[in-house]
Amino acid sequence: MMKIEPSVKFEYTCTSADCELRWTDTCEVISPRIDALLQNGVQDLEAIATQSLERQHHRTRSTNFKGCQSPVHAEVLLGPVVLIEIDLLADENMSKVGKASPHNRPHSLKEFPSMIALFGQSMRLAGVVGFSDHHYIGYGRRMSGYWEVYNDLAKKKALPKIQDDYQVNPYLLGYV
Numbered sequence: 001m002m003k004i005e006p007s008v009k010f011e012y013t014c015t016s017a018d019c020e021l022r023w024t025d026t027c028e029v030i031s032p033r034i035d036a037l038l039q040n041g042v043q044d045l046e047a048i049a050t051q052s053l054e055r056q057h058h059r060t061r062s063t064n065f066k067g068c069q070s071p072v073h074a075e076v077l078l079g080p081v082v083l084i085e086i087d088l089l090a091d092e093n094m095s096k097v098g099k100a101s102p103h104n105r106p107h108s109l110k111e112f113p114s115m116i117a118l119f120g121q122s123m124r125l126a127g128v129v130g131f132s133d134h135h136y137i138g139y140g141r142r143m144s145g146y147w148e149v150y151n152d153l154a155k156k157k158a159l160p161k162i163q164d165d166y167q168v169n170p171y172l173l174g175y176v
């Protein structure tokens with residue numbers, strides 16, 4: 001995969017004037033806890049993705065500013081595209097949670113939240129990557145709300161339009 005801009009960037013600065021401590025941390029793809037997704041479903045994506053970022057945030061801060069007594073200022077910057085891994089079906093042999101979960105199944109495109117807010121910034125769903133027959137297929141959501149399919153195995157050049165009740169095996173969501 002090519003190097004893309006991170007989904008989220010954290011910039012930390014110690015607020016003390018005598019302290020030089022600074023740290024930058026990035027998250028390429030947000031990987032929310034799969035068991036939380038399986039438990040609550042994708043309608044809870046905003047909260048589950050936020051938790052995942054807050055965990056990283058917390059870890060970075062406590063690791064890199066250990067000796068620091070002063071408060072640390074954190075700036076959270078969202079990239080032009082925020083990618084969220086949502087590999088619900090990868091989890092077949094997992095846990096009781098996976099087996100019992102009503103969310104461990106293909107989803108129709110309209111089930112993914114069309115808007116989410118992370119750190120107070122709201123973004124719209126612009127695309128979904130699905131997995132099918134050992135192959136990834138992209139689904140783009142236009143501003144007008146209709147969906148197009150990007151499948152490099154398809155023979156036809158024109159992008160077929162599909163309805164939002166179309167079923168996919170979700171792998172990655174992209175918000176802009």
Ligand SMILES: [Zn+2]
Nearest residue numbers: 014016019068
């Ligand atoms: Zn400091």
